[in-house]
Amino acid sequence: MNTFDKEHFNVEVKNGCFDLPFELQPETIAIQEAVKVILKGLNEDINREGIKRTPFRVAKALRQGTRGYKQKVKDFVQSALFPETGLDDGQAGGVGGLVVIRDLDHYSYCESCLLPFKVKCHVGYVPSGGRVLGLSKFSRVADVFAKRLQEPQRLAEEICSGLQRWVEPSGVAVVLQCSHPHYDGFVEATVTSGSGGFEDESSELWCEFLSLLKFKLRRDVSLEDWCPFVIENSSKVSDADSEMVAAVVSILKALGEDPSRKELVSTPTRFLKWMMKFQNVNFEMKLNRYDCKLKERKLSCETNIQFWSMCEHHLLPFYGVVHVGYYCGDGLKPLERSLVESVVKFYGFKLQVQERMTRQIAETLSPQVNGDVIVVAEAEHTCMISRGIEKFGSSTATVAVLGRFSSDLSARTKFLESIQKTE
């Protein structure tokens, strides 16, 4: 969003990128070509209207999301070190002087699977040398390292040592709360790093830092379990997909990474295994239709059915819950939850648009319940945080109504109220 960001501007000029517009830069073109190979491998028609520009959007998101490789901490810090008399010895002039910057929302890309993960970053430091760093620069420095292919512990260490080196305070501490998407929601991990006076985590300084963060540090997640796709059964993607693997390798190269780096060797196959779950399969739902006498019918609800899907515009996951309401006649068995779940799963696991998924679920269930059905999907879209707009905390709700729900406000209201109660 930062049109006037001098620092980025300089980086671009230095690297000569302004010689070619973004669309024509070889890295952009390489990623686009690779994405086309992947889309074809997923049985998609790459000329379909909705995904025609997906390769370009993916290239833009990925290059933007890894721009940290071209950035230097020094460039952000140098102009924002402010002299502050009274903070001139190692203990901030004897006043302690601990400064804590809390709750900086960032995202990074997982080096093991290429999915974006959320990072809530907290930094503590004790100024020294009679100067303080402008508050916004802590976020800038975190971003330099977050906008790369990462894993949480290294990210914490790089932010910490970057600040230690260029700000030269008497100590820096970093706490990151990270969330990695997985089918059941998120894998959470909290990592820490400290330098100078914060080297020993049992020290008084750490103790104060943590008490100002106002949360208890939990270390119950092993970092080995961090990326859920690493521990999944590691059977190889079939040989038929070697072209797709080569495509992902070329993406890694275009981002400025070395695909033979130890941590990245299995990344292409992991990424593809995840993507393959969203293949455009033609699977005929076998639903058991049943007759229904139009007697007095009551509202039945299946709420909070979890789903995962893949935004076809950015090849980034969106996830959330689906709620289904319908009218069920007397003497008729309501739909089994497992049936509704399988319909949700079927329409979720493909390249999708939330609006379409909602409608498809409604249209598929409609004949099973004599036409009266309402479907609400509520989702968070990774593409809303891991691209230019970076809107943390936003969510999208979509509604599809058929039959009686189209015209009967009280029926809709009753259903929407029942959703709120179940949360």
Next chain:
Amino acid sequence: MNTFDKEHFNVEVKNGCFDLPFELQPETIAIQEAVKVILKGLNEDINREGIKRTPFRVAKALRQGTRGYKQKVKDFVQSALFPETGLDDGQAGGVGGLVVIRDLDHYSYCESCLLPFKVKCHVGYVPSGGRVLGLSKFSRVADVFAKRLQEPQRLAEEICSGLQRWVEPSGVAVVLQCSHPHYDGFVEATVTSGSGGFEDESSELWCEFLSLLKFKLRRDVSLEDWCPFVIENSSKVSDADSEMVAAVVSILKALGEDPSRKELVSTPTRFLKWMMKFQNVNFEMKLNRYDCKLKERKLSCETNIQFWSMCEHHLLPFYGVVHVGYYCGDGLKPLERSLVESVVKFYGFKLQVQERMTRQIAETLSPQVNGDVIVVAEAEHTCMISRGIEKFGSSTATVAVLGRFSSDLSARTKFLESIQKTE
């Protein structure tokens, strides 16, 4: 943050700004000169290290914060209208099709006083014409209008009509929850706008939209009370400040606004009245020192003392609470809260840096309590949301310790725990 944002890029190229770097553009220079006049009027030394580059930072923040004047909804929307069969009549193909995008965090600048205010934006629409708008574009469109001098109701109407015109759905609804800074915290206002099927706010569609937002719409704030500086006694800024008024007028011009527009006529004087509260006055604190016998002393705390201050790096407010802890001997009266409050107020109301303010409060109170004092300041900085990094929800805590608190961990811990309890 969006180095690769093609749309912004194009706007810049179209306006020929790349002919001159940002620093040398006449608008940037005009704002910088005006800020120098204002700083001098506040009795500041404009060559002081901490504020030397403040004019540049203010110019950057203001131009960035009002870039919406140069943006067009059309440019963001056109490339992101995706064909979606099944949503082709006025009621989204008969499936209702309401789409709700919730909790988009933005900020805007108040046209009455030039302070940034927070905007939580929610949009609902019913697609038509067989196409949907990419979700991130709702945020982009909101930004086009938020990044101008605004007031909440007009902002809501402009977002609504911008979407209606360029997306052509069967209806659009916008709800904005806005927070304007004031001395006692914030003035909150919720505003709405609707078009097409959402024109009537008592309609079924609105009802559904609101139930998916999951909050009750409150209309208990009159929009006339919105900007607290409008209703303040409107005595004129003294004639001596006519040069400062002219400076603010030149800022409005540089942002592309017409200073004679009805809503902007009093803006310069309101802005200056607010700024004058943060003048660098030399006021000698008259504190009543008293002797203290060094007997058994107990920890006294004054917590949650509200303060407002002005970040000297960006001339943007930061606000929060100060907590003070000290040891008070037997038989000695503890400090009166009003005394602590006046010290906090004195060091708050000036161009400041949070680290310095915390230290100054500690050093000022220290002789009153025989040297043992701890001060914690917790604040939100407007400059963290209303500039390039836009980190909503982040906060900063600073600590200053003197005397016994420097060496006695258990004393510090006891105090920090007592803070947590009082929240």
